[in-house]
Structures are given as C-alpha cells and as structure tokens.
Amino acid sequence: MKITVLIAEDDPDMCHVIKKVVEEVEGVEVTGEAGDGVEAITLIKELSPQVVFVDIDLPGKNGVELAREIFDINPWTFIVFATAFSEYRSEAFDLYAFDYLVKPFKLNRLRQTMERIKSVVDGKITGKQVSGLTKPNHPVEKARIFKDNNEYVYLNLNDIIFVTKEERKTIIYHNEGVLKTHENLSDLEKQLGGYPFFRSHKGFIVNLNMLKKIIPCGRGSFELVMANTEKRPFLTWENAKILENMTNSKVL
Structure with a gap:
C-alpha cells in the first residue's frame, strides 16, 4: 500500500528537495504540492494524504493554522513541520506533530522521519x-x-x-x-x-x-x-x- 504525501511549502527548491528525499523511501508517493495554506487545505480535502509536510511561514494560512484545520478534517494525518522557525516547536507538538524539522536540516534526518512514519503505518513498531x-x-x-x-x-x-x-x-x-x-x-x-x-x-x-x-x-x-x-x-x-x-x- 502506497503512503501518500502532500507538501505545503512556498519555496519551490525546498519542495523539490523534500519530494526527492521522501520518495526515496519505498512505498512513498508525493501526490500533491501546495505553495500556500489555502491551496493546501483544498488539496487535503481532495487527496486525503496520509502525511503532510508543513512550513510555518506559508502565505494565505500559516502552518500552525493549517495544522489545526488538518486535524479537524482528519486527526490521523501525520503532520511533519519543516521550517526555519524553531519557536513554534512546543505549539506544533501540542497540536500533534509527528516531527519538527528546523531548516537547514540534514537530508538523512528527513529520510529517517519518513521511514519512521512508514514503520508506524506498517505496524512494525511495538509498544x-x-x-x-x-x-x-x-x-x-x-x-x-x-x-x-x-x-x-x-x-x-x-x-x-x-x-x-x-x-x-x-x-x-x-x-x-x-x-x-x-x-x-x-x-x-x-x-x-x-x-x-x-x-x-x-x-x-x-x-x-x-x-x-x-x-x-x-x-x-x-x-x-x-x-x-x-x-x-x-x-x-x-x-x-x-x-x-x-x-x-x-x-x-
């Protein structure tokens, strides 16, 4: 089963990097990309992605507002913040963020996050x-x-x-x-x-x-x-x- 991903990022270069790295993980597919928060919500309703990568500083609707709406639509969405703003970390985890990556981050760190999500989805992590x-x-x-x-x-x-x-x-x-x-x-x-x-x-x-x-x-x-x-x-x-x-x- 494919794990579907949406990327909400207004920097096209960063969006390309995130897409390239997460799709290196077997069974992962980026099905949508949004350059602002309003477009992201529209695509989330249309595509129902399992994972959403969110930048904080999005036009139209910032990343924290976007995360709240995502949770109201589907509380089981894996939300990963990828942002230059470290000060929103506590609020992000309170909303339920699977992870919070502060730019610039190592690509392997991004890959590890996606692999861990895959392990959770596949039921490989026992508690x-x-x-x-x-x-x-x-x-x-x-x-x-x-x-x-x-x-x-x-x-x-x-x-x-x-x-x-x-x-x-x-x-x-x-x-x-x-x-x-x-x-x-x-x-x-x-x-x-x-x-x-x-x-x-x-x-x-x-x-x-x-x-x-x-x-x-x-x-x-x-x-x-x-x-x-x-x-x-x-x-x-x-x-x-x-x-x-x-x-x-x-x-x-």
Whole structure:
C-alpha cells in the first residue's frame, strides 16, 4: 500500500528537495504540492494524504493554522513541520506533530522521519501492553441520549471506545459502530464525568477500560491501541505523565 504525501511549502527548491528525499523511501508517493495554506487545505480535502509536510511561514494560512484545520478534517494525518522557525516547536507538538524539522536540516534526518512514519503505518513498531491500571474509582453503568443527525441514539457510556473530531464533527466510536454529534469535545468531556474517560490529546477522549497498548509515535507522542477498533487515538507526552499520576501506574 502506497503512503501518500502532500507538501505545503512556498519555496519551490525546498519542495523539490523534500519530494526527492521522501520518495526515496519505498512505498512513498508525493501526490500533491501546495505553495500556500489555502491551496493546501483544498488539496487535503481532495487527496486525503496520509502525511503532510508543513512550513510555518506559508502565505494565505500559516502552518500552525493549517495544522489545526488538518486535524479537524482528519486527526490521523501525520503532520511533519519543516521550517526555519524553531519557536513554534512546543505549539506544533501540542497540536500533534509527528516531527519538527528546523531548516537547514540534514537530508538523512528527513529520510529517517519518513521511514519512521512508514514503520508506524506498517505496524512494525511495538509498544507496551497496558493492563492492571489502578482505577481511582469504578465506572457506573449509565447511558445517554445523543442526537446523531436527525435521529436520537440511546448509548451505554461503557460501550464508548473513544471520541474525536472528523470533518469538523464530533465522532463517537463505540462497540456497535460510530455516532456523529455536533457537541464539542470539551463539553462532552465534562458530560462523560471523568474516569474511565480521559483527554489523551486535544483531539481525543479515550475510555481507559478499552486501552490495550501504548505505542511510541513520533517525538513525544504515542498511539493508543484500543479494543474493538483498528483506529488509534493519540496520547501526548504531557498527558501520559498525567495518566501515570492519575492511575498510580507505570504506563510508559
């Protein structure tokens, strides 16, 4: 299976270099190039690339704004910043950046980033099995009614696997499928009432009772292998430490 890449870079020479290096990795294809942030969003909606290389100083829409929109459209996109601005590193990783390359960077460093993404996609990176989290309290059997488009759905909260945003809607993955709602993540987080629901990332709320494995992914972030789904939410390094303190368990 080809790994598809889009490059959002207003310097044609740098765009050419990134394309040349990442396509040296077997199974990788650059399917789109954008010279500004607005064009990048249009191509992302059209092409659905798995990986996007983003420059911070883009005309039309800067790289941080672009990354936020990418995450709202598809939270599983691998975002790699390749920029001359080092001061946005913390904000980039908070948004979920797989990597942050500061120009000028060595070409081998770029190649290693692409190879690591390929290893994650191919499932070659194994993580730590999670079991026996010390629960601060036991979840109570309860349910809620959610509005899914024009229908009302009665859902047992213990059946929720995780919650995220896709195509600017809040998506609830549960044991029987998916549910779409217009409630925002922050409001939903409060309504779910704490443990076992945990905000692993700005874009994800996970049910810790469904957590099976934690896999290193990029620099300072992790993928979560959940029960009953192939989708993998993200966990930031900062939230991993919070999870450890909350459960009195070593998870990393």
